[in-house]
Amino acid sequence: MYTIGEFSKIGKVTTKMLRHYDKIGLIKPNYVNPENQYRFYGKSQIKDILTINKLKRFGFSLEEIKKVIENEKDRNEEELNKLIKKRIEEIKIEIKLNSSILFELKEIERKIMKGDDIMSIKRSFNISICQLEEFNILSIRDRIAVNEIGDLINKLFEKVYKNGLNPTGNVMTMYYDEDFDHDMTDLEVCVSVDREFKSEELSTKTFKGGLHVYTTFIGPYEEIGEAYAALMDWIKQNDYRIIGAPFDKYVKGPETKCNSSEYVTEVYFPIMKK
Incomplete structure (x- = not known):
């Protein structure tokens, strides 16, 4: 048997982290002394802690590591x-x-x-007005970090295909916050689908369309602010006002295996005359 300090040295992990692993059920000590609560680990657990370290190096979350270890033990x-x-x-x-x-x-x-x-900043933008028609969308709205949008889009498409729906357009992301917060943004990812759908957990809804001003941005997402600035300037200069959440429509992105400088995104603002 190894004390928590000894096992910490073997596994190259702090005793604080071992206590956390115990708390979440990732790796529990073989024995806990009922009198002083000292933790002791067995020789067979060396494999487990080294496996955890390897999976962490591979980028798995602790929750995912727990699933991997459980499925391995269950031969699943x-x-x-x-x-x-x-x-x-x-x-x-x-x-x-x-x-x-x-x-x-x-x-x-x-x-x-x-x-x-x-x-x-050298980009120039062609700005146009369009009247968008109504269409059915399936969407997920959440408050997340911007770099987690991809995960939310994947979750959306899981729901699309799980329920026998077919996407009929590009993925869009709508932004609802007045003040942008990179780490906690109120946003909604959505995609148009081929029919209406309703269940206990989700349902399609109508994208109401209406008058929009839009432009096309070519380049990496972190530079898309140039397009936003161009649209906001145009709206002010032409005596319009913004009446809803702007959204990005992804025309060409990472899924095409192109360089980020070749990404194509359309940016839309719903507007009306002042």
Whole structure:
């Protein structure tokens, strides 16, 4: 048997973290002294702590690690394979993202070497007005960090296909906050679908359409503020006002395996004359 301090050295993890693992049921001590509450771990648990460390290095969350270990012990190969495949797909997306970041950094490096202004804004935008028609959408609204939008979109499509619906348009993200908060944003991801649907847990709703001003932005999402600024300036200059949540429509993105500089996003603001 090993004390918690000894097991901490073996597993290269703090005693505080071992207590947390115990609390969430990830790895519990083999024995707890009822008199002084000292924790003791067995030799067979060395494999478990080393497995946890490996899965953490692979980027699994503690909740996912718990599922992996439980499925491995239960010989549930199907569920275990699903978890592994899911992480493989996530890593592929991360690789694409990092490749895109590397490309952008090299472009910045090239500009620096040429003496160019790396912060200059050079894009120009064609701005148009359109009357959007009503259509059925399935959506999920949540308050999340902006970098979690992809996870919310995946959850949305799980619901679409689980309920036998077919997407009929591009994914859109609507933003409801007056003040933008990158780490906690009130947003709604939605996609048009081929029919109305209603169940106890979710149902389609109508996107009401109406008068919108829009433009097309080409480039990485973190620079899309240029398009927002251009639209806001146009709205002010042409005596309109914003009457609802703006939204982004993703025309071309990471799923196409292109560089982020080639992403195509349409940005819409619902408007009316003052």
